Amino acid sequence: xxxxxxxxxxxxxxxxxxxxxxxxxxxxxxxxxxxxxxxxxxxxxxxxxxxxxxxxxxxxxxxxxxxxxxxxxxxxxxxxxxxxxxxxxxxxxxxxxxxxxxxxxxxxxxxxxxxxxxxxxxxxxxxxxxxxxxxxxxxxxxxxxxxxxxxxxxxxxxxxxxxxxxxxxxxxxxxxxxxxxxxxxxxxxxxxxxxxxxxxxxxxxxxxxxxxxx
Amino acid sequence: xxxxxxxxxxxxxxxxxxxxxxxxxxxxxxxxxxxxxxxxxxxxxxxxxxxxxxxxxxxxxxxxxxxxxxxxxxxxxxxxxxxxxxxxxxxxxxxxxxxxxxxxxxxxxxxxxxxxxxxxxxxxxxxxxxxxxxxxxxxxxxxxxxxxxxxxxxxxxxxxxxxxxxxxxxxxxxxxxxxxxxxxxxxxxxxxxxxxxxxxxxxxxxxxxxxxxx
DNA sequence: TCTTCTATCAATAAAATCTTCATCTTTTTT
DNA sequence: AAAAAAGATGAAGATTTTATTGATAGAAGA
Numbered sequence: 001x002x003x004x005x006x007x008x009x010x011x012x013x014x015x016x017x018x019x020x021x022x023x024x025x026x027x028x029x030x031x032x033x034x035x036x037x038x039x040x041x042x043x044x045x046x047x048x049x050x051x052x053x054x055x056x057x058x059x060x061x062x063x064x065x066x067x068x069x070x071x072x073x074x075x076x077x078x079x080x081x082x083x084x085x086x087x088x089x090x091x092x093x094x095x096x097x098x099x100x101x102x103x104x105x106x107x108x109x110x111x112x113x114x115x116x117x118x119x120x121x122x123x124x125x126x127x128x129x130x131x132x133x134x135x136x137x138x139x140x141x142x143x144x145x146x147x148x149x150x151x152x153x154x155x156x157x158x159x160x161x162x163x164x165x166x167x168x169x170x171x172x173x174x175x176x177x178x179x180x181x182x183x184x185x186x187x188x189x190x191x192x193x194x195x196x197x198x199x200x201x202x203x204x205x206x207x208x209x210x211x212x213x214x
Numbered sequence: 215x216x217x218x219x220x221x222x223x224x225x226x227x228x229x230x231x232x233x234x235x236x237x238x239x240x241x242x243x244x245x246x247x248x249x250x251x252x253x254x255x256x257x258x259x260x261x262x263x264x265x266x267x268x269x270x271x272x273x274x275x276x277x278x279x280x281x282x283x284x285x286x287x288x289x290x291x292x293x294x295x296x297x298x299x300x301x302x303x304x305x306x307x308x309x310x311x312x313x314x315x316x317x318x319x320x321x322x323x324x325x326x327x328x329x330x331x332x333x334x335x336x337x338x339x340x341x342x343x344x345x346x347x348x349x350x351x352x353x354x355x356x357x358x359x360x361x362x363x364x365x366x367x368x369x370x371x372x373x374x375x376x377x378x379x380x381x382x383x384x385x386x387x388x389x390x391x392x393x394x395x396x397x398x399x400x401x402x403x404x405x406x407x408x409x410x411x412x413x414x415x416x417x418x419x420x421x422x423x424x425x426x427x428x
Numbered sequence: 429t430c431t432t433c434t435a436t437c438a439a440t441a442a443a444a445t446c447t448t449c450a451t452c453t454t455t456t457t458t
Numbered sequence: 459a460a461a462a463a464a465g466a467t468g469a470a471g472a473t474t475t476t477a478t479t480g481a482t483a484g485a486a487g488a
Contacts, residue, residue: 097279111251136379137423149444150422186446188465195466207455207464363433383476400435402477421443421476 001116002026004045006033006062007078008055016049019105025112033057042071044165046116049108052079052090060093067094074115078103125160127214128199132160139197146197151176155190159203159213168210215330216240216392218259220247220276221292230263233319239326240392250276256285257375258389260330263322264309266293277309288329290322339374341428342413346374353411360411365390369404373417373427382424 003020005027007013017027028045030036033054042048048066052059063075077090077098090098097111123135131140137153139146148156154176159167169187177186191211195203204212217234219241221227231241242259244250256262262280266273277289291312311325337349345354351367353360362370368390373381383401391400405425409417418426 096283098275133379136426137420138378138380138426147420150420151445153423182446184465185448188467189446192467205454205465361432365434396435398476399437402479403435406478406480419477422445 001046001112002028002044003047003049003112003116004039004042004073005029005049006036006054006059007031007049007051008033009051012051016105016108020109020112023109025109033059033062036062036066041164042066042073044162045073046161047112048073048075049112050075050077050095052077060090063090063093063095076108076111076115127202130198132156134160148193148197152190152193155187156194159194159211163213166206166210166212170210172210215260215326216242216258217261217263217326218253218256218287219243219263220250220273221245221263221265222247223265226265230319230322234323234326237323239323247273247276250280255385255388256280256287257372257385258392259287261326262287262289263326264289264291266291290325290329292317341416344412346370348374362407362411366404366407369401370408373408373425377427380420380424380426384424386424 001024003025005013005016005020007016007029008031010031013029013031017029020027030039034056050059050063054062059077059079063077066073066075074096075094077095078101079090079098080101096115099108099111123133125132125134129141130146132138133140134157139148139156155172158172158175169184172187173182173184176190191203198213202214206212215238217239219227219230219234221230221243222245224245227243227245231243234241244253264273264277273291273293277291280287280289288310291309292315293312294315310329313322313325337347339346339348343355344360346352347354348371353362369386372386372389383398386401387396387398390404405417412427416428418428420426
């Protein structure tokens with residue numbers, strides 16, 4: 001799992017990054033909150049952790065900007081203020097959870113995991129002439145429904161969740177097959193299955209690295 | 215009927231659970247409100263009863279979080295405060311009803327029943343030549359009434375609630391049989407029963423995934 | 429008691445899963 | 459530019475998992 005951490009305190013940032021990465025959560029840590037503007041692919045992050053008190057802009061503004069951009073990733077707010085007002089403002093801007101400092105890193109880890117399990121993607125996704133309804137778990141090509149197997153669905157779901165980003169074969173294996181003893185070939189087999197259904201070239205191969213949807 | 219009770223007061227919780235269960239409402243009682251995060255299947259509950267004053271988080275926050283997650287179950291708020299503000303906040307977060315402490319458990323029971331009915335889908339549904347009256351629990355084929363067993367009805371109801379969507383065997387088991395120790399076969403048996411009644415092909419099989427009612 | 433309901437089972441059918449192979453294409457390395 | 463590596467493609471097939479069907483026994487209710 002990969003998260004985005006927006007935290008300008010170098011000490012807290014460093015320690016959070018360390019702790020989370022020990023617990024196999026990749027952390028993209030941004031110290032300067034102005035950098036957020038230059039992140040184009042939010043789909044790669046399962047959760048965004050945002051400190052409310054930042055140097056250049058107020059956390060609330062960042063959150064509002066993200067939501068205005070149509071970014072739906074779950075956002076967890078970190079705040080030193082116990083002020084109730086702030087929490088409400090954040091929730092009204094679409095935060096999904098918050099944590100008041102000081103907090104136990106384990107608590108943060110738990111909450112990140114809980115958030116990542118929620119859906120942060122549109123429930124209906126269009127790829128070419130295909131319409132994929134995540135809620136209903138069905139795929140339609142015009143009026144006709146296309147059935148796919150469980151495994152194929154899981155792979156597709158994972159690609160969608162990470163669409164726009166290259167996902168490593170390793171991570172696909174881990175997500176779809178868990179610790180079942182299978183080799184890389186199986187990913188190829190199922191990628192092939194999906195390519196039969198999806199529009200041409202919508203899954204791109206990055207040799208030695210992985211695949212990218214869209 | 216099964217409800218979720220979020221109440222950290224052990225005395226009130228215990229007595230509510232007892233009273234409601236005497237009146238054939240299964241109660242999943244959570245004392246530690248943090249547990250809410252780990253509930254993934256809210257479909258199983260017809261109503262959520264939430265105490266506003268909890269140890270670890272404010273009831274409003276929990277409600278807000280639930281709604282942000284896209285959980286649409288009817289929520290009834292319990293509150294000791296007679297403060298109108300709070301009620302308004304709750305309604306703005308999407309509460310469906312409230313009750314101020316102290317209250318008569320019978321009142322709660324009545325309100326739970328009212329909520330569970332309000333939430334219902336259209337009360338009469340047509341599938342092919344069948345007419346299903348959800349409120350009266352009656353299935354008609356023309357003038358003739360078709361009787362089905364209680365279990366079959368529960369399954370049908372769940373499929374109707376989720377019609378158009380693939381529902382996993384796992385979730386069906388959870389909804390219809392709860393934690394009774396039964397195996398997947400029983401779902402198949404009852405799907406078979408329903409297929410005898412419903413128009414041909416109205417329940418589709420998704421191998422390894424589940425079933426879908428059109 | 430008689431009937432309906434509930435749950436399981438065994439035989440069979442049908443997909444899904446995963447591996448393997450041969451051949452071809454693309455990318456990377458030397 | 460040639461060689462090596464990685465992946466694509468198509469297909470076959472063995473294995474496993476899952477679903478269908480009909481039969482059946484026990485539980486529960488009328």
